[in-house]
Amino acid sequence: MTHLKSLFKEDDSLSAAERVAMGSLSISGVSSVIWVVTEKCNLRCIHCYEGNREPQRELSTEEAMRVIDRLYDAGKPLTFISGGEPLLRKDIYSILGRLKELGFRVILSTNGTLVDKAAERLASLEIDNIAIPLYGPQESHDSFTRMRGSHERVMRALGLLRDLGMGLTVKTVVARSVIPNLEYIFQMAQEFGARTIYLCDLIMVGRATLLTQELPSKDDWRRILDWIIEQMILGNEYPEIEVDIGLHPSTAIYVMESLRKKGYDVSEAEAKMRKRRLSVEGKGYLSISPTGDILISNYTPIKLGNALNDDLREVIRHPLYRAVGNSSKLRGWCGSCEYRDMCGGSRVKAYIYSGELLGEDPTCLLH
Numbered sequence: 001m002t003h004l005k006s007l008f009k010e011d012d013s014l015s016a017a018e019r020v021a022m023g024s025l026s027i028s029g030v031s032s033v034i035w036v037v038t039e040k041c042n043l044r045c046i047h048c049y050e051g052n053r054e055p056q057r058e059l060s061t062e063e064a065m066r067v068i069d070r071l072y073d074a075g076k077p078l079t080f081i082s083g084g085e086p087l088l089r090k091d092i093y094s095i096l097g098r099l100k101e102l103g104f105r106v107i108l109s110t111n112g113t114l115v116d117k118a119a120e121r122l123a124s125l126e127i128d129n130i131a132i133p134l135y136g137p138q139e140s141h142d143s144f145t146r147m148r149g150s151h152e153r154v155m156r157a158l159g160l161l162r163d164l165g166m167g168l169t170v171k172t173v174v175a176r177s178v179i180p181n182l183e184y185i186f187q188m189a190q191e192f193g194a195r196t197i198y199l200c201d202l203i204m205v206g207r208a209t210l211l212t213q214e215l216p217s218k219d220d221w222r223r224i225l226d227w228i229i230e231q232m233i234l235g236n237e238y239p240e241i242e243v244d245i246g247l248h249p250s251t252a253i254y255v256m257e258s259l260r261k262k263g264y265d266v267s268e269a270e271a272k273m274r275k276r277r278l279s280v281e282g283k284g285y286l287s288i289s290p291t292g293d294i295l296i297s298n299y300t301p302i303k304l305g306n307a308l309n310d311d312l313r314e315v316i317r318h319p320l321y322r323a324v325g326n327s328s329k330l331r332g333w334c335g336s337c338e339y340r341d342m343c344g345g346s347r348v349k350a351y352i353y354s355g356e357l358l359g360e361d362p363t364c365l366l367h
Helices: 004-008 016-028 061-073 092-101 119-125 138-145 150-163 179-191 206-210 218-233 250-261 267-275 319-324 332-336 347-354
Strands: 032-036 078-082 106-109 129-133 168-174 196-201 242-246 285-288 293-295 303-306
Touching: 004 218, 004 242, 004 250, 004 267, 016 078, 061 092, 078 092, 092 106, 092 119, 119 150, 129 150, 138 150, 150 168, 168 179, 168 218, 179 196, 179 218, 218 250, 250 267
Parallel strands: 032 078, 032 285, 078 106, 106 129, 129 168, 168 196, 196 242
Antiparallel strands: 285 293, 293 303
């Protein structure tokens, strides 16, 4: 989680999600888990990292409950339930219900198209946050999801969840055809009362490998960040919305340096980043696949164990996991960078582009 506004708005308070993650980290060394409970999906989004492969065998309900026990033993880390489309699992309410019964903070990531039938049930379970993607106005969004009418369903889902008082995140991918829609996305997030916008870099895996023309340039990212600086950090546009950047840790370093050049004191933000490296791989974050495999990230195939058999507290002692979390082990410009301990570079993108988990992040905005 790279929360730009709270980093640079002189706010020392942690969000509820960050408090849970840091609390679990102090107990077990595991801070947050993305659990991909299914690869099944009713959409065929052009950028999906799952691609066109056949869905894997999924954990049974009984096995899913065993995974939850493992998570509980690991200190109840911040838990993201994702897919695929999680609402396609017949036992999804049993999984969510058990997590909430045990006191987990749960973020459900759904494409929004099935929420109209699920909203009241999700509200009754008191799911802490629902994250729904939006790629732009109707034509743009439906083109991205390859499902006519998906935009309309997302609008309806956001309205239903807002009216039920649910916590909302609007997420999107930073791709060249999406960038012109960002202001619309921010406006819709504000209209529906979302407290967070999640901007994730386009990751070249799965179907996205066919989208090289959609890759944003470093200058594209710099322009987005310059707009956020002027509108939301120095200005007061969208005052209730936090900006969370996914898989692009150097964005926060770029913002810090930009503010420093403008004459602003960034010492508090720098101190915060020195306490918690921005790149989360190897630093308490884990991913669990539909089969229970424990991965460094859901974007990489690197397996560390299986949640049915392995204690998460032991998994994070795996030599590879420890190496990824050790910034002194980094190579290339990430290894020699003055900000390596604060940033760490995206270990996912280092692996995707070079096959080296400890290699340099080619998307770094400082190089």
